[in-house]
Amino acid sequence: MSNLTKIAVLGAGSWGTVLADLLVNNGHQVDLWGNSAEMAAEINEQHTNRHYLPEFQINPAVHATLDLKETLTDAEAVLFVLPTAAIRPVAQQLVPVLAELKTQPILISATKGLELESHDRISQIMADVFPKEIADGLVIFSGPSHAENVATHDLTSLTVASQKMANARWVQKIFMNNYFRLYTNDDMLGVELGGALKNVIAIGAGMLHGLGYGDNAKAALMTRGLAEISRLGVKMGANPLTFMGLSGIGDLIVTCTSVNSRNWRCGNALGEGQPLAEVLANMGMVVEGVGTAEAVHELSQQMAVEMPISEAIYQVLYEEADLRAEITKLMHRDARNEAEFEN
Numbered sequence: 001m002s003n004l005t006k007i008a009v010l011g012a013g014s015w016g017t018v019l020a021d022l023l024v025n026n027g028h029q030v031d032l033w034g035n036s037a038e039m040a041a042e043i044n045e046q047h048t049n050r051h052y053l054p055e056f057q058i059n060p061a062v063h064a065t066l067d068l069k070e071t072l073t074d075a076e077a078v079l080f081v082l083p084t085a086a087i088r089p090v091a092q093q094l095v096p097v098l099a100e101l102k103t104q105p106i107l108i109s110a111t112k113g114l115e116l117e118s119h120d121r122i123s124q125i126m127a128d129v130f131p132k133e134i135a136d137g138l139v140i141f142s143g144p145s146h147a148e149n150v151a152t153h154d155l156t157s158l159t160v161a162s163q164k165m166a167n168a169r170w171v172q173k174i175f176m177n178n179y180f181r182l183y184t185n186d187d188m189l190g191v192e193l194g195g196a197l198k199n200v201i202a203i204g205a206g207m208l209h210g211l212g213y214g215d216n217a218k219a220a221l222m223t224r225g226l227a228e229i230s231r232l233g234v235k236m237g238a239n240p241l242t243f244m245g246l247s248g249i250g251d252l253i254v255t256c257t258s259v260n261s262r263n264w265r266c267g268n269a270l271g272e273g274q275p276l277a278e279v280l281a282n283m284g285m286v287v288e289g290v291g292t293a294e295a296v297h298e299l300s301q302q303m304a305v306e307m308p309i310s311e312a313i314y315q316v317l318y319e320e321a322d323l324r325a326e327i328t329k330l331m332h333r334d335a336r337n338e339a340e341f342e343n
C-alpha cells in the first residue's frame with residue numbers, strides 16, 4: 001500500500017477523465033473505473049480517451065480499470081462522474097464491495113441532474129442506496145467547469161457542498177491547485193439544484209442561438225431562467241444566495257454561453273431544426289438537460305412553482321410543441337413586476 005491519497009473515480013467520460021488527470025497531477029493516486037475494456041486499454045497504453053477528449057494527453061499515472069473492487073480498495077474517496085441515469089445502478093453495485101472494506105471512503109458527486117420518475121437529486125439517490133453513515137458524508141462538487149477548459153488548465157472555480165463541512169474541506173484540499181480553486185458551501189440542496197436545472201436553461205440558450213436570436217434574448221433567458229430556478233429552490237428550502245454563486249449563476253453563464261456545452265449544442269441543433277433523436281444520437285455524450293427537463297416539469301407541478309421557461313423547453317422536447325410558438329407564449333405572459341417572486 002502506498003502513502004499517496006487514493007481516489008476512485010467512477011466514469012471514464014469527459015469529466016471523469018479530466019478530473020482523474022487533475023488529481024494525479026496534484027500528487028494523488030487514481031483508479032479510473034469505466035465500463036469499456038477498449039477504453040481502459042486506450043487510457044492505460046496510449047494515455048488518451050479520444051472519443052470524449054480528442055486532443056487530450058492524460059497523465060500516464062492515471063490507471064483505468066473495469067474492476068470495481070480493485071478501484072475501491074484503499075480509496076479514501078469515491079468520485080462519481082457518471083450520467084444521472086447511471087448513479088443508482090452503479091451505487092447499488094458499490095454497496096456489497098464497500099461492506100467488505102475496513103474503512104469507508106468519502107463519497108463525492110460531480111454529476112448534475114435529477115433522476116427521471118423519482119425526480120431525486122443525487123444526494124437523495126445516495127441516501128436511498130447507502131447506509132446513513134456513508135450517505136450523510138456526501139460532498140457535492142459543482143460549478144462552471146467544462147472538461148475541455150480544465151484539460152488545458154484554464155482557471156476554474158467550483159463549489160463543494162456537504163452536510164459535513166470537514167468532508168467538504170478535505171475535498172477542497174485534495175483538488176485545489178494553481179488553476180483549480182474550490183469554495184465550500186453548506187447548502188447542498190441549492191448547489192445540487194443549480195447544477196441540475198441550469199442544463200435545461202442551457203438547452204433554451206442553444207435553441208435561441210439556433211433560431212438566430214441575439215445577445216439580448218440570451219441575457220433575458222439566463223436572468224429569468226435563474227429567477228425560476230431560485231424560485232423552485234427557495235420553495236424547497238435552499239438558500240437564495242447559493243443561486244448567486246458558482247454553482248448557480250456561475251454554471252448557468254458557462255453552460256448558456258459556451259459551444260463546449262453539450263446542452264447548449266443540443267438546443268442549438270434543435271433550434272436549427274434537427275430532430276431530438278438525431279441530435280442525441282450524434283452527440284455521443286450525455287445531455288443531462290433532456291432528462292432533467294422532464295423531472296423539472298413534474299417537480300415544479302408537485303411543488304406548485306411556475307417555471308415557464310423550463311416548461312416551454314419541456315413542451316418542445318416531449319410534447320412536440322413548436323419552438324417559435326412557445327417563445328411567443330412566453331413573451332405574452334401577463335405583465336408583471338420583476339421582483340415578484342411567486343410566479
Ligand SMILES: NC(=O)C1=CN([C@@H]2O[C@H](COP(=O)(O)OP(=O)(O)OC[C@H]3O[C@@H](n4cnc5c(N)ncnc54)[C@H](OP(=O)(O)O)[C@@H]3O)[C@@H](O)[C@H]2O)C=CC1
Nearest residue numbers: 011012013014015016035081082086111112146147285286
Ligand atoms: N463534461 C463536463 O464538462 C462536465 C460534466 N459534468 C457532469 O458530469 C456527469 C458526467 O458527464 P460527462 O463525463 O461529461 O459524461 P460523458 O457522456 O462524457 O461520459 C459519461 C461516462 O459514463 C460512462 N457510463 C455511463 N453509464 C455507465 C455505467 N452504467 N457504468 C459505468 N460507466 C458508465 C460512459 O461510458 P460509455 O462510454 O460506455 O457510455 C462514459 O464513460 C454529468 O452529470 C455531467 O453533467 C459536470 C461538470 C462538467
Ligand SMILES: O=C(CO)COP(=O)(O)O
Nearest residue numbers: 143144145146261262263
Ligand atoms: O456542467 C457543465 C459545465 O459546468 C457541463 O455542461 P454540459 O453538460 O452542457 O456540457
